[in-house]
Every structure is written in structure tokens, then in C-alpha cells.
Amino acid sequence: MKRILVDVNVLLDAVLERAPHAEVAAKIWAAVETRRVTGLVPGHGVTTLFYLFSRTRGADSARRAVAHLLTVFGVAAVNQATLQRALTLGWTDFEDAVCAAAAEAAGCDLIVTRDPAGFPASPVQTVDPATVLALLEREGGTGRLSEPRRTPYVTGRRTGPGRRRRRRRASVHAGRN
Secondary structure (H helix, E strand, C coil), X not given: CCEEEECHHHHHHHHCCCCCCHHHHHHHHHHHHCCCCEEEEEHHHHHHHHHHHHHHHCHHHHHHHHHHHHHHCEEECCCHHHHHHHHHHCCCCHHHHHHHHHHHHCCCCEEECCCHHHCCCCCCEEECHHHHHHHHHHHHXXXXXXXXXXXXXXXXXXXXXXXXXXXXXXXXXXXXX
16 A cells, blocks of 8 residues: 655645645545555644644644544654755755655655645655545546555565465574574
8 A cells, every 4th residue: 555645735724624625635634544545744744733723723623633633644753864864855945855754764655745846856756635636546446556566575586376485584584593
């Protein structure tokens, strides 16, 4: 299953029902909530969301909104390495650079934002919300962004029909008897 990092602007559209973007943002939220796709929010964005929710709806409402957000979305961590990586991108908008670095570190396949131009030469492909919805709806309506998984590698060799799968992986059991 694909992993997407959802930018703060898309989450605000969904929670605050900001027209004309609310419907698309709500559909992305629903796709994450129903596990059609794995959604992450950038760690630093959670405090921004709380602040903005509390200004528009009050602190109690902000707590409930963030608590719900954290039951639906995972968090793409922002740590020293992420911040240093963001600096190497050299972007004017440091917050967007941190989002891109967090998405990269979290193994995201896409960043979903209403401002793809704010992510020049991003290490993770950046798309707008409508594009993500189109991807979710393709492939016979399965709602999956992922391609079928390839046959796994075990001890450096591909397993497949007629081959017995080795239970011990060399990298996991190296040095153990």
C-alpha cells in the first residue's frame, strides 16, 4: 500500500471545511481512515494544526480534532536529521522543505498538497489532492494506490513457484546459530 504525506493545507481543508477544497480533502481523509492508503502528517504540522484549530474553534475543539487526527494518520517524525536534510534542499520555504524531508525519511511515495510548486525538485513526488483521488479511483475502482507486490527476496534469491522458501534470512540471523 502506498504511503502519502498529507500537507497541512489539505488537512485544514478537511477539518475546517474550507470551500472549494473541502470535498476533495474529505475524500482523501476518508481513504486514509478506511485504510485504502496509509496517510501521514508531518510531525511539525500537528502543532500548527492545533494552533489554527484553536483559533477558529477553541482549545477544546482543537484537542478533539488533533486527537482524532492522530487516530487516523501516522506521524512523519521531524528530528535533527530531518531538519538537516531539509536545510540541504535549499528551498525558500523551510516548512515545505521539512515536509519533504519528513516524507522522504518516512518512506512516503507521495506528498499531497495544494501547493505542489512549493516543493521544487522534491525527493518525494508531490501531487495535488485531485491527482491522488484519480489514482485512488483507477485500476478497476479498487481504491488502492499500490501496485501488486513482487515476489519477496529471501537470502538474496527470488522465491517463486516450485522453490522452497527459506525461513532464515541471512541479514536477520547473521552471526546467530
